[in-house]
Amino acid sequence: MSGIDILGLTIDNPVVVGSGLLTDQERNIRKLLANGAGAVVTKTIHPNPPTDLDERILRLPVGMINSTTYSKRPVDHWLNVLSSFARDDLPVIASVHADSPAELGVLAAQVQGTGCRALELGISCLNEETGLDDNPDRVFAYASATRSHTSLPFSVKLAIGEGLEDRVRAAIAGGADAVTVSDSISGAAVSAETGTLELGGVFGYSGPGIKPLVLAAIWRLRKHRFEVPVLGCGGVASGRDVADYLAVGANVAQVYTALHTDMFATLERILSETAETADSAGRSVQATA
Ligand SMILES: Cc1cc2nc3c(=O)[nH]c(=O)nc-3n(C[C@H](O)[C@H](O)[C@H](O)COP(=O)(O)O)c2cc1C
Numbered sequence: 001m002s003g004i005d006i007l008g009l010t011i012d013n014p015v016v017v018g019s020g021l022l023t024d025q026e027r028n029i030r031k032l033l034a035n036g037a038g039a040v041v042t043k044t045i046h047p048n049p050p051t052d053l054d055e056r057i058l059r060l061p062v063g064m065i066n067s068t069t070y071s072k073r074p075v076d077h078w079l080n081v082l083s084s085f086a087r088d089d090l091p092v093i094a095s096v097h098a099d100s101p102a103e104l105g106v107l108a109a110q111v112q113g114t115g116c117r118a119l120e121l122g123i124s125c126l127n128e129e130t131g132l133d134d135n136p137d138r139v140f141a142y143a144s145a146t147r148s149h150t151s152l153p154f155s156v157k158l159a160i161g162e163g164l165e166d167r168v169r170a171a172i173a174g175g176a177d178a179v180t181v182s183d184s185i186s187g188a189a190v191s192a193e194t195g196t197l198e199l200g201g202v203f204g205y206s207g208p209g210i211k212p213l214v215l216a217a218i219w220r221l222r223k224h225r226f227e228v229p230v231l232g233c234g235g236v237a238s239g240r241d242v243a244d245y246l247a248v249g250a251n252v253a254q255v256y257t258a259l260h261t262d263m264f265a266t267l268e269r270i271l272s273e274t275a276e277t278a279d280s281a282g283r284s285v286q287a288t289a
Pocket residue numbers: 018019020021043044057064066068069070071095122123125157182183184205206207208210233234235236254255256257258
């Protein structure tokens with residue numbers, strides 16, 4: 001498979017490990033890359049992460065609900081780790097967010113100072129206590145503040161749902177080089193014992209159940225002539241899932257929830273299935289040429 005250009009990086013294959021608890025540790029990120037991930041997105045780095053929330057994950061038959069927010073590791077820790085990734089020329093995308101657009105701009109500039117080459121704005125997490133009412137103005141404010149503080153390529157991570165196309169337009173208008181679709185979406189599970197909501201509320205739902213919804217959203221973006229690079233994300237658990245994302249117009253596919261089961265073995269399987277799919281696609285193109 002020849003290199004794929006995304007966010008200024010040329011990566012070996014279209015499988016990118018998405019942001020989450022598994023990418024909150026330098027050791028995991030290095031090992032995911034050593035095992036062949038095209039790139040890895042860090043857990044979202046935040047100067048002031050909430051510390052008073054009960055952050056948990058709940059496995060469902062069709063995915064996962066999580067009430068986590070941002071990395072609890074201090075910004076200085078991340079700046080050191082990102083510098084060491086940059087020294088080793090590793091394809092790491094720093095996920096960043098902050099309490100205000102101006103603070104995000106400052107953080108983006110600090111990250112650029114480490115030599116890190118790409119950013120993802122993790123601005124669409126719905127697990128903060130107030131919940132998230134995302135809208136184009138908010139997306140534009142965060143994207144344009146980032147653009148005014150850094151020349152780094154960046155993707156804005158958005159959740160599918162109401163007004164997605166307007167939010168994508170706002171990200172592009174704010175200077176984004178790509179969008180990541182999708183963050184986790186609102187989900188709830190009821191406890192059979194208590195009849196109340198598991199984890200105490202509505203939180204981020206991810207995994208196989210969201211894949212058809214995300215595929216549809218990306219397909220619609222392409223149908224409506226959006227040409228912005230798209231990092232597709234939601235429910236990838238096999239090489240076939242990666243191929244499906246590329247088929248609807250994503251440039252690369254991110255994988256996250258699937259890696260909560262046998263992280264490295266699962267990644268290796270997805271990578272080898274992806275290589276096989278690409279090989280057989282190559283063969284069939286040659287056969288019909
Ligand atoms: C436990 C957990 C933690 C996550 N943390 C983050 C995060 O810090 N920043 C972020 O942008 N997305 C985060 N996500 C969202 C994932 O990166 C991904 O967008 C979403 O789960 C959909 O993809 P998937 O179905 O392959 O997991 C998290 C997801 C889970 C399940």
